[in-house]
Amino acid sequence: MNKIKNHFENIQQIKYLNKLSGISRINELRSNGMDSFINSGFPAEISNSEKWKFSNINPIAREKFSLVSEIDKYTTTSLDNSLINHNANTNRLVFIDGQLDKNNTDIGSISDDCLISTFNNSDSKSNKIINNNLGNLINIENDIFSAINSAFINDGLLINIKKNTKITGPISLLFITTNRDKKIATFPRVLIVCEEGSESSIIEGHVSYSDQPSLNVPVVEINLNNRASLNHYRYMIDNPKGYHIANTKVSVNEKSHYNSFSFSTGSKITRNELEINMNEKYSYCNLNGLYITSDKNHIDNHININHKNTHTKSNIFYKGILKDSSKAVFSGRVLVERNAQKTQATQSDKNLLLSPNVRINTKPSLEIYADDVQCGHGATASYFGDEAMFYMQSRGIDKKTSEQLLILGFAEEIVEQIPSLSIRKFFSDILIHRSI
Amino acid sequence: MLQIENLHVSIGNIKILKGINLSVNSGEIHAIMGPNGSGKSTLANVIAGKPEYIIDEGNISFNNTSIDNLTPDERANLGIFLAFQYPVELPGIPMKQFIKTSLDAKLKSKNMKETTIREFNEILKVESENIGIDTKLIKRSVNEGFSGGEKKRNEMLQMALLKPELSILDETDSGLDIDALKTVGQSVNKLSTEENATLIVTHYQRLLNYITPTKVHVLIDGKISKSGDAQLAKDLELRGYDWIKSLT
Structure with a gap:
């Protein structure tokens, strides 16, 4: 006690x-x-x-x-x-x-x-x-x-x-x-x-x-x-x-x-x-996520998917926006058991780094024990494209607004996965509020 | 309008422009021609203010004011427009939002009222039809999945909407089919007035079949080796850049 x-x-x-x-x-x-x-x-x-x-x-x-x-x-x-x-x-x-x-x-x-x-x-x-x-x-x-x-x-x-x-x-x-x-x-x-x-x-x-x-x-x-x-x-x-x-x-x-x-x-x-x-069989999951870190935040998304039967399908799509001295972790583990034939599984984690002091540990992994499956995974981390910034600024858009548009544009790929329009708008609004 | 004096520019440790002098006045169309690697695109980009280029010597002024220390957006709002050789794809940023933000930034810098959505849609519709840009493209993200020709038409659309004082076309003709080339030519001619000026950076003479330049400059190894009238472009087409090199 x-x-x-x-x-x-x-x-x-x-x-x-x-x-x-x-x-x-x-x-x-x-x-x-x-x-x-x-x-x-x-x-x-x-x-x-x-x-x-x-x-x-x-x-x-x-x-x-x-x-x-x-x-x-x-x-x-x-x-x-x-x-x-x-x-x-x-x-x-x-x-x-x-x-x-x-x-x-x-x-x-x-x-x-x-x-x-x-x-x-x-x-x-x-x-x-x-x-x-x-x-x-x-x-x-x-x-x-x-x-x-x-x-x-x-x-x-x-x-x-x-x-x-x-x-x-x-x-x-x-x-x-x-x-x-x-x-x-x-x-x-x-x-x-x-x-x-x-x-x-x-x-x-x-x-x-x-x-x-x-x-x-x-x-x-x-x-x-x-x-x-x-x-x-x-x-x-x-x-x-x-x-x-x-x-x-x-x-x-x-x-x-x-x-x-x-x-x-x-x-x-x-x-x-x-x-x-x-x-x-025929179960399906579709997981989308967005994380925005700033200051000294630490956000860790830890996902496990266990495919235990045939014809199951999973999809993970996460994106991170990292600012200041923050840190993010993405760990996605997809397990396909021996009898889970015809499984389809994809996972992707993409990160936009807005400062040289941020840190991302991204680790998508697959563990497959069945032989007839379609699985794929990938992760990226990149800084803002200088070309994109120059292109926007050359159109008269100031640096700060250009950055905001690029951040929102980066997040949009996830937000647009939301099926309901009113909920999508709700999340877009929080995003604008939080990313600027 | 544009005054460039003894301009020396480098990127990293590599010297690219080695003393450019150029003067472009209102109502003029200048063509900058030259072989690959001569510094043509650098000249276009440095006028627009691309950050990675360092001005080692000389200066650029626009309407009698030095712009060397201005950011790209400040230059754009003064009336300088660069049509990119490789327009950048901006995933997730809708075309309409991008173009409206850009137009509003310009209006705001002139202390003018921003356009309403209705006004903007109307102008956009008219100009899109003029340029022959598919309205489906307007609903997409900026340049995302556009063909080479569509990207260049999009540059012309933005140019038409922003109505710049100085338009710089950086190899806008490269990779274009005849129809798209014609559109670019028509756009430039249509926008040209006595109040504005155009600087066309190109490797080939073919765009100049549609646009008659006031002056043609040949850039070789970071310097203007020869200047002349529209005939110079035609001579180059026949005799090649080696002809200029042999003269210097």
Whole structure:
């Protein structure tokens, strides 16, 4: 227990930790997560592993964070509306410092097509789904951040898209870290179960208003049943001192389709882990991502795709824009198992370097045990083209505007992959705001 | 309008221009001809302000003001336009946005109001038709996937829209088929007035079948070896650059 107290200063005062949840699976995960954390400790001890080779997370281990039990008074008007209202008709759930904020939450229009419930407020039907699914995709023993998240599960969220339903607008989840006089730690937990033949879009946003080195450790588990499709948009806007270590685990089944778009910016250390299991034949995933680093930011995108069956298809396309003295890591590992014949897999990571002091470690890799597959991978890192800058300036466009246009142009190839026009506009707007 | 005096230019440690004197007045069309490696493109680029070239000696002035210390965009907004030999592809930057930003920058530098989107679309439509540029290209990213001819037509389109005082065409004719060559010739003739001037940098005489230059200069090894009228280009076509070299 001392090990935990070293990192979380007010653990005794957090009431929910001493209370059993009405959901047996949650009690089990909390207890396993806590045991695992006590046994393995914080990342300081694991930073020499291959998995963390390019990301030093010792600074996180050295901090002491506070847990939050209730939402303190804050003014909702201080929230940046542009980050919330990307679509006036969007169904949204807002979590402030890890807990549902009812004032900003509105899911009225979709309640018939799906089941949305927080873990603290779930009925027997939700409990059953949580008991059957929560924690199935994570590995508490081997992943310390999934373990910590599980140890501190509180007001998690279940989204269950019902069989053969098509949800037209996106469901927006916004996790906000407020600015307090202490370093707070939050552990958002989301379980998404898309039933057979359903179609939906979910936007998951993490925004920090804190100027403290706060810690945010979200875990999102997604189970796509046969023929289900999900567009998952994820964005992270943190402060330059913040820590964001996210785990997204996805199980993709027969003829189901997972389409993701990830946008990260800011933060002292960000790690986005994304693991996709292509379990059944004809499953498909398409992962697009954009990361913008500045100052001394560090952003690490760590992707694993496991092709476990025939005729599965995956595509990874990420781009990075690196400024100042920032650092980015891209690690994409695609595993094609022996019986996953006719797999098609591509991955690409391209980086635009805007300063000689940036550093990129990019490592796309393929591990293939089947013999009838089509796979390819590549990575690039390049500076701004001098010719492009001269061409634009020779048209009267000043240096700063030319740079902005080139950055936005570089990002456009990723942004244009977003199928929904309103969501594409939302991301373009954040991009303009963040890249200039 | 353009006054170049004793211009010496180098890139890295290599001296390329070795004392150029050139004077271009309003209403004139000058052709700079010369063999490969003689410094023609360097001259075009250095007037437009390409950063990697170093002026070792001499100076360039435009409308009686030295422009040596101005950035390329400042020169462009004074009225200098360079049509590139190899127009650059700008993936992800839409043609319309690029051209409008460019036009607005010029208007802004003259303290004039920016064009509205409607006004801009109207001007763009008219000029695109004049140049014969496919409207589908206007919807794409700048020069991305354009053929050589389409890129050069795009340069002419921008030139027509920006209405520069001094247009510099850097081997705009290279790699063009007869139709595209004709378009370039027509564009230059159409834009030429008593108030502006054109500097055509070319290896071959063939573009000059469509444009009659006021003056022709032959550049050899970083220096102007011979100047004359339109007849000089024709003589060169018959006798080759070795003829000039033998005279010097």
